[in-house]
Amino acid sequence: MEAQDNIFARSEGDRWFERNRGALQTFNPADDMPLKLMEFYELRPRCALEIGAANGFRLAAIQRRFGARVVAVELSEEAVEDGKSRFPLVTFVRGTASSVPVQETFDIVIVNFVFHWIDRLNLLRTVAEIDRLLHDGGFLIIGDFYPSNYVQVPYHHLPTGSVQTYKQNYAEVFLSSGLYHPVCLMTAHHASKKPDAEVSEGERIGTWLLRKEIQSHYISSEINGNHG
DSSP states (O other): OOOHHHHIIIIIHHHHHHHHHHHHHTOOGGGOHHHHHHHHTTOOOSEEEEESOTTSHHHHHHHHHHOOEEEEEESOHHHHHHHHHHOTTEEEEEOBTTBOOOOSOEEEEEEESOGGGSOGGGHHHHHHHHHHHEEEEEEEEEEEEOOSSOEEEEOTTSTTSOOEEEESOTHHHHHTTTSEEEEEEEEEETTTOSOOTTOOGGGEEEEEEEEEOSSTTOOOOOSOOOOO
């Protein structure tokens, strides 16, 4: 079976952008969960990268607000072309989440509603790529569905069953390494994107703010480390 990432690269990425082009034109930064977290914690990035950035609408808002260097990684050729014409201060790179053709590291990496589409064969490779792109002390923002369990659902725009969506707590993958630490989790209703204390599990989304700390959190010990 063809990898899901290839399906999005070949066709579905462009189709998604065409379906959502109008909604992206009415983007309101004040309602955006990743930007709300940045504002609440007074994050002022000098450089930011977003994976699955569409036409760069969110990064354009970050650039305007902070004057940061912003890099958009996106599969859809149509989204990239649209973004280049609309947001000339955003740097665009075509690539997958599991293979990002960028070498520098960033203060903030944003991955908003991307993980649930990633082929399971490439999930840990994607995690490694994100980690590579975020420098020590930087912040990772993850937005996605937030069920209590691991949920697999057929992607309804491709009824052949060739693509599945995978809903789970993706922040756990980073936190379990011990190299990322939770700063905040905001939950909301998927449709309205507004906080809702009674939202059902199927409609609950989460946006996590994590901080990467490679060594500063380790506790020194007097115990001899020679176990040979």
